[in-house]
Structures are given as structure tokens and as C-alpha cells.
Amino acid sequence: MTTARTAAPGDAVRLSGLSKTYGSFTAVHPLDLAVPAGSFFALLGASGCGKTTTLRMIAGLEDPTAGSVALGGQDVTALPPYKRPVNTVFQNYALFPHLDIYENVAFGLRRRGIKSVKQQVGDMLDLVQLGGLARRKPHQLSGGQQQRVAVARALINKPEVLLLDEPLGALDLKLRRQMQLELKRIQTEVGITFIHVTHDQEEAMTMADTVAVMNAGRVEQLGAPADLYENPGSTFVANFLGTSNLIEAEVTGTSGGDVHLVAAGQRLTLPAARCAAEATAGGTVLAGVRPEKIALAHRDDEDAIPEGRNRVPGRIVDSSFIGVSTQYVIDSPVCPELEVFVPNVERDGRLVPGAPVVLHWNPAHTFGLDAAQDIDAGLDADAEEAAHLPAAPGRGGAGKDSAAKDGTAAEAAV
Amino acid sequence: MSAATAQAAGPPPARQAPGTVPAALRRAAGRRRLTPYLLLLAGAAWLLVFFVAPMVYQASTSVQTGSLDKGFRVTWHVATYWDALREYWPHFLRSLLYSGIATAACLAIGYPLAYMIAFRAGRWRNVVLVLVIAPFFTSFLIRTLAWETILADQGPVVSFLNRVHILDATSWLHITQGDRVLATPLAVVCGLTYNFLPFMILPLYTSLERIDGRLHEASGDLYATPFTTFRKVTFPLSLPGVVAGTLLTFIPASGDYINAELLGSTNQKMIGNVIQSQFLRVLDYPTAAALSFILMAAILAIVTVYIRRAGTEELV
Numbered sequence: 001m002t003t004a005r006t007a008a009p010g011d012a013v014r015l016s017g018l019s020k021t022y023g024s025f026t027a028v029h030p031l032d033l034a035v036p037a038g039s040f041f042a043l044l045g046a047s048g049c050g051k052t053t054t055l056r057m058i059a060g061l062e063d064p065t066a067g068s069v070a071l072g073g074q075d076v077t078a079l080p081p082y083k084r085p086v087n088t089v090f091q092n093y094a095l096f097p098h099l100d101i102y103e104n105v106a107f108g109l110r111r112r113g114i115k116s117v118k119q120q121v122g123d124m125l126d127l128v129q130l131g132g133l134a135r136r137k138p139h140q141l142s143g144g145q146q147q148r149v150a151v152a153r154a155l156i157n158k159p160e161v162l163l164l165d166e167p168l169g170a171l172d173l174k175l176r177r178q179m180q181l182e183l184k185r186i187q188t189e190v191g192i193t194f195i196h197v198t199h200d201q202e203e204a205m206t207m208a209d210t211v212a213v214m215n216a217g218r219v220e221q222l223g224a225p226a227d228l229y230e231n232p233g234s235t236f237v238a239n240f241l242g243t244s245n246l247i248e249a250e251v252t253g254t255s256g257g258d259v260h261l262v263a264a265g266q267r268l269t270l271p272a273a274r275c276a277a278e279a280t281a282g283g284t285v286l287a288g289v290r291p292e293k294i295a296l297a298h299r300d301d302e303d304a305i306p307e308g309r310n311r312v313p314g315r316i317v318d319s320s321f322i323g324v325s326t327q328y329v330i331d332s333p334v335c336p337e338l339e340v341f342v343p344n345v346e347r348d349g350r351l352v353p354g355a356p357v358v359l360h361w362n363p364a365h366t367f368g369l370d371a372a373q374d375i376d377a378g379l380d381a382d383a384e385e386a387a388h389l390p391a392a393p394g395r396g397g398a399g400k401d402s403a404a405k406d407g408t409a410a411e412a413a414v
Numbered sequence: 415m416s417a418a419t420a421q422a423a424g425p426p427p428a429r430q431a432p433g434t435v436p437a438a439l440r441r442a443a444g445r446r447r448l449t450p451y452l453l454l455l456a457g458a459a460w461l462l463v464f465f466v467a468p469m470v471y472q473a474s475t476s477v478q479t480g481s482l483d484k485g486f487r488v489t490w491h492v493a494t495y496w497d498a499l500r501e502y503w504p505h506f507l508r509s510l511l512y513s514g515i516a517t518a519a520c521l522a523i524g525y526p527l528a529y530m531i532a533f534r535a536g537r538w539r540n541v542v543l544v545l546v547i548a549p550f551f552t553s554f555l556i557r558t559l560a561w562e563t564i565l566a567d568q569g570p571v572v573s574f575l576n577r578v579h580i581l582d583a584t585s586w587l588h589i590t591q592g593d594r595v596l597a598t599p600l601a602v603v604c605g606l607t608y609n610f611l612p613f614m615i616l617p618l619y620t621s622l623e624r625i626d627g628r629l630h631e632a633s634g635d636l637y638a639t640p641f642t643t644f645r646k647v648t649f650p651l652s653l654p655g656v657v658a659g660t661l662l663t664f665i666p667a668s669g670d671y672i673n674a675e676l677l678g679s680t681n682q683k684m685i686g687n688v689i690q691s692q693f694l695r696v697l698d699y700p701t702a703a704a705l706s707f708i709l710m711a712a713i714l715a716i717v718t719v720y721i722r723r724a725g726t727e728e729l730v
Contacts, residue, residue: 059635061631061634061635079636081631081632081635082634082636082637082638082639084636086635086637087635088632088635089620090628090631090632092628093631094626094628094629094631094632095633096629096633097629097651098647098650098651107633107636107638107646108636111636111637111638111642112637129525153636154635154636157636157637224621266418384543
């Protein structure tokens with residue numbers, strides 16, 4: 001620990017120009033990243049985006065092609081895995097099948113020559129609520145229990161950073177939800193920096209303080225979950241993280257912090273502060289709005305819509321009732337497939353497929369993106385995972401959501 | 415051998431349909447119940463004719479007395495066992511010693527080789543595996559005779575060993591004699607090691623190949639050096655292969671007589687040679703049969719203790 005400190009003391013991990021190429025394929029483009037100590041950091045992306053390679057380079061299981069890895073201010077790029085103060089929870093747990101749970105958890109301590117491990121192993125098994133199963137073999141445990149053993153086996157070493165490689169991927173949906181909260185609780189309790197790799201955007205938003213969205217070997221955008229959700233910087237992030245309606249619109253001018261747009265004859269307004277692209281009159285931007293921000297009115301009630309809201313006419317193509325909300329697909333002149341999630345508070349019987357409607361929303365909920373990019377980026381990246389979001393519809397703003405989750409985590413920690 | 419008989423003897427649990435069932439269903443259930451026995455029939459008949467019957471015959475031979483001219487008769491003369499053991503115990507000891515050393519040598523040579531095939535051979539894996547099995551394409555006898563040529567007194571191997579004074583060291587250890595390798599314990603052990611090496615490599619390879627590579631990563635991630643990873647993860651997980659390989663080497667090697675016959679002198683005779691000559695030259699069938707049973711009992715005892723110690727049932 002005598003090497004010169006190159007990073008700010010507050011950073012648990014600092015990656016500088018870290019890259020990895022396999023032959024002519026670049027898995028990770030030169031990457032600069034700082035993860036603050038004590039944070040829960042998620043690397044989110046579709047399979048093959050380089051997130052696992054990045055994690056493995058931090059663990060030392062993969063040699064970087066260029067760049068450096070610093071842990072707690074110390075450059076560890078040249079160190080083998082067993083000399084790095086990090087531990088990993090592997091995707092399929094990789095528990096030692098010939099050792100019982102107790103010995104699996106004690107493995108790291110014993111390797112460092114610690115003789116009396118009983119107390120620590122006991123405490124750690126209690127933390128993950130597996131106290132009674134110490135003498136079982138891994139194959140006698142359920143998937144969720146094995147997952148907790150893997151976490152305990154890594155955490156007991158009090159690493160500077162805990163790396164989690166898709167740790168919940170093998171679990172079913174219900175168990176995954178439960179483990180998400182449990183991992184968050186454990187992280188709050190032990191205060192160790194977690195770096196979590198996942199392709200599940202909901203998982204990343206539920207658990208992490210900071211999410212880095214990766215695409216094709218690059219970090220596309222980095223920020224707090226609510227911030228990423230509300231202000232996506234690219235079409236990939238807008239589409240990959242939840243669902244977005246993107247409308248191609250022409251800029252007609254700006255006034256008083258607002259950008260005025262016109263799309264298929266419809267005038268729209270967008271706060272200049274939320275426009276990631278340069279808005280000059282005559283240029284094009286993509287105006288985005290989340291499905292749950294849009295309200296739906298029958299064409300007959302158009303006059304009742306307050307002034308100053310963005311409005312778009314259309315026709316209902318499809319509707320599906322899913323309990324807490326109804327999801328509509330709207331065909332409109334500005335976009336052939338607009339998605340709208342309407343909470344089921346008062347249901348309007350006239351809103352059936354074929355009905356003429358008007359969509360309206362607060363202009364402040366509109367974000368602007370550069371029109372020079374692929375409007376469908378991130379849509380088919382992981383069609384299956386993207387399908388998770390409609391299962392939890394009508395999230396009334398991710399800000400409220402994550403606030404609620406922080407509350408849960410804090411309660412669990414007490 | 416004992417495992418084979420146990421398999422044949424243990425009848426599979428028959429499922430009985432309770433209560434009243436239609437006749438057709440009952441017939442079908444009856445057929446299903448009979449199927450396992452029908453499938454066992456061929457194997458059971460084979461074992462009965464070629465294993466159980468000869469064993470019973472040899473057991474009776476071992477307690478007979480008489481001579482080739484007057485004929486042998488069962489007289490329950492158990493003393494044959496004691497006499498055989500008293501006279502030939504050095505051969506037993508030598509057999510177990512030679513095959514034990516050969517087994518250890520096979521393990522020492524075979525483990526690194528199996529490890530490389532399983533983890534490092536990449537696309538050469540199948541080629542190397544074929545090379546391991548390749549010696550089986552020629553007969554056991556021919557291969558052993560080839561070793562006679564390799565270790566010949568004027569051959570390049572012996573003259574090289576002589577020149578670098580290795581033979582001085584081995585002579586001092588009494589495993590070679592003068593500047594000869596042939597007709598010494600070293601030659602017999604070399605032959606045994608060579609002939610049974612594939613039986614060690616193959617089970618080792620199968621058990622190593624099954625080990626999940628991520629366990630090595632996990633071990634390294636948990637502060638184990640590569641050597642500790644081998645000691646604490648790889649080797650324990652390959653133990654079933656070690657046990658299978660050592661048994662497949664030790665058991666046939668301890669009963670072998672061809673290596674001692676072709677590569678050794680009268681001073682290296684193993685128990686297999688004694689049994690062979692008692693049966694075919696001296697024509698003392700009771701002693702030969704008694705020696706065979708003593709060898710079987712000794713191997714069975716050693717194997718039982720060994721498996722208990724290795725604790726294979728824990729590792730599956």
C-alpha cells in the first residue's frame with residue numbers, strides 16, 4: 001500500500017483508458033470510470049455490450065489490452081486476481097461442490113491464513129439468513145440459497161469492492177425481486193462498494209445509486225436511475241431504459257427557455273434545458289415522452305384539455321388491461337405506434353380500439369434528443385428484458401419510485 | 415469383479431399395481447415388471463457361466479488333494495492355503511510392491527498429462543487422447559517385447575544411463591544390477607508402468623474434464639494462489655478419477671505375470687508367475703487355486719481399506 005496514490009481517495013475504483021480487444025473485435029472501448037466508495041454501482045447493458053468483460057478486468061480475471069485499474073487509489077492492473085482486494089459473486093455462483101457451506105464461506109479467510117474463522121463465518125451466515133445450513137453441501141440448496149452463499153463467501157473477506165456478475169440471472173422473477181431488496185439491504189448494512197453487472201434495467205434501477213448504461217463497448221450514459229430515466233441522453237438509453245415515445249419534429253424557434261417544435265402539423269413545446277441536441281430553427285430533433293406521462297382523452301372531450309399542454313391526435317389501435325393500468329397503442333400522424341399507460345382510476349368506456357383520441361401531456365415532461373441517431377437503438381437489444389417493464393406499468397415518475405425504494409432499504413437496515 | 419456380481423444379483427424393485435385393475439392393464443404392468451429381468455438375462459447368464467462357475471470350480475480345486483495320475487479329490491485340505499502362503503509370501507509381497515510402485519509412477523506421469531489434456535490441449539485434445547489409447551492397437555505381449563528391445567544391454571537407453579552414471583545410483587538402490595537394466599526390478603516396474611498408464615490417464619482425464627473452469631476463477635478470486643487452487647479445489651474434485659485410475663492400474667498390475675516373465679529374471683518373479691507355473695508346468699492345481707484366492711482376498715482387503723480412506727462416496 002505504499003504506491004503513489006493516483007486517484008481521489010473517495011473513489012473505490014478508477015478505470016483509466018481501460019480497453020479490451022479480442023483480435024479485431026473490440027469488447028470494451030477505452031473507458032474512464034470512477035466509482036465512489038460505498039456506492040451501489042450498476043453496469044447495465046444488453047448481452048455482449050462489454051459489461052462483464054469490464055467487471056472481469058476489475059477482478060483481474062481478464063487482462064486489459066490497454067489502460068489501468070486502480071482500487072482504493074492503488075494501481076492493481078498488474079496484480080493477479082488473488083492479490084486484489086476485490087471479490088466476485090459469479091453468475092452461476094461457482095460454489096465449491098466438494099466443500100460444505102461453512103467451508104465455502106470460510107475459503108477466502110483460510111487462504112489468507114486466518115485461523116479462527118468460526119465467529120466470522122457464523123455472523124456472515126446469519127447476515128444472509130443461512131445460519132442453519134452450515135453443514136449442507138451446495139447441491140442440497142435451492143438457487144436462492146446458493147446465491148446467498150455466493151454473496152456471503154465474497155463479502156466475508158470485506159473486500160474494497162464487491163463485484164456481482166448477473167448474480168440474479170438464474171433465479172425466477174419472484175425470487176429475483178426478493179433478492180434485489182436483500183442485496184440492497186446487505187449493501188446498506190456493510191457499506192462496501194458494490195459493482196453490479198446486469199442486463200435487467202429494472203434490477204439496475206431498483207438497486208443502484210448510479211447506473212452506467214453500456215452499449216457496444218462504450219458507456220452510453222451514467223447517472224442516478226431517476227436522472228437516466230427522466231433525461232436520457234441518447235435514443236439507446238431512452239429505449240433500453242423503460243419505454244419511450246420518440247417523435248421526429250422540426251424546430252420552429254425558441255423563446256424563454258422553451259423550444260418550439262412542429263411534427264406533422266402539430267405544435268409541441270420542449271424545455272430547452274431538457275434538450276440533449278442543439279436546437280436551431282429549421283433543424284430536426286427527436287421529442288421524447290414516457291408512456292406514463294401522457295393522458296388520453298376522447299376526441300369529443302378535446303375542449304376540456306387545459307391550454308398550454310402538448311397535444312397529438314390519434315386513434316386507438318390496441319389496448320390491453322393489466323390491472324393497475326391500461327396500455328394503449330395509438331396510431332397518430334406524428335408516430336404510428338405511440339404507447340400510453342393510463343392508470344385505472346376512472347375508466348372511460350369510450351376508449352376502445354378504433355376510437356379517436358387526443359393525447360396530451362405537460363410540455364415539461366418532454367425531452368429532446370439528437371435526430372441524427374438511430375431512432376430504434378436499444379429497442380431490440382434485449383427484447384425479452386425490455387418486456388419486463390410493461391409488467392410494472394404506470395410508474396408515476398422514477399423519482400418517486402427510487403425515493404420509495406430508499407425508504408424500504410433504510411427500513412430493512414434498521 | 416465383486417461389483418459386477420452385486421449388480422447382477424440385486425433385483426430391481428418391482429412395482430405392484432394395487433387394488434383391482436383391468437386385465438389388460440395388469441398384463442401390461444406384468445410385462446413392465448418382467449422387462450428388467452429379461453434385459454439382465456444375457457449378462458447374468460454370461461457371469462454365471464464364465465465367472466461364478468469357474469470360481470466355484472477353483473474354490474473346490476483349492477481344497478482338493480491328489481496327483482495328476484491318481485486324480486484329485488475334495489478332501490477339505492485347507493492346509494494347502496497355509497503351505498502356499500508360507501512358501502510364496504515373498505512373491506506376494508513383491509507383486510504388491512511392484513504394482514504399488516508402478517501405480518504411483520502411473521499417477522505421477524498420468525496426472526500432469528491428464529491435466530494438460532483436460533485444461534490446456536484446446537483443439538489438440540482429441541488427437542492427444544487418441545495417442546494415449548494408440549498402444550492398445552497392438553497386443554500387450556508385443557508391447558512388452560518391445561521393451562525388451564528398448565532396455566537391451568547394448569541398446570542406446572542403457573548405454574546413455576550408464577554414461578550419465580544413473581545406473582550406479584540405481585544399482586546402489588538395488589533396483590538394477592551392474593550395467594544391466596533388463597532382468598532387474600526396474601525393468602519390470604517400467605514395463606508395468608508403461609502397460610497400465612492408459613488405465614490411469616483415462617479416468618483422471620474424465621474427472622478433471624468435468625471440473626467447471628469457473629471454480630478455478632472463484633478460487634483465485636478468493637485469494638488462492640494457483641498452487642493452492644490446485645491443492646484445495648482441483649485435486650479434491652479429481653479424487654474420484656484418482657481412485658478409479660489407481661484401482662484400474664493396481665489391480666491388474668498385481669496379478670500380471672507377462673512383464674516379470676519377459677523383463678525380469680527369476681529374482682523378479684511375481685505371484686502371477688508362480689500361479690502360471692503351478693497351473694501349467696508343475697500341474698499342482700490345488701496350490702495354484704489357493705494362491706489365486708489368496709491374491710483375490712489380499713486385493714479385496716487393500717481396495718476396501720483404500721476406498722474407505724479416500725472416501726469416494728463423499729465426492730460424487
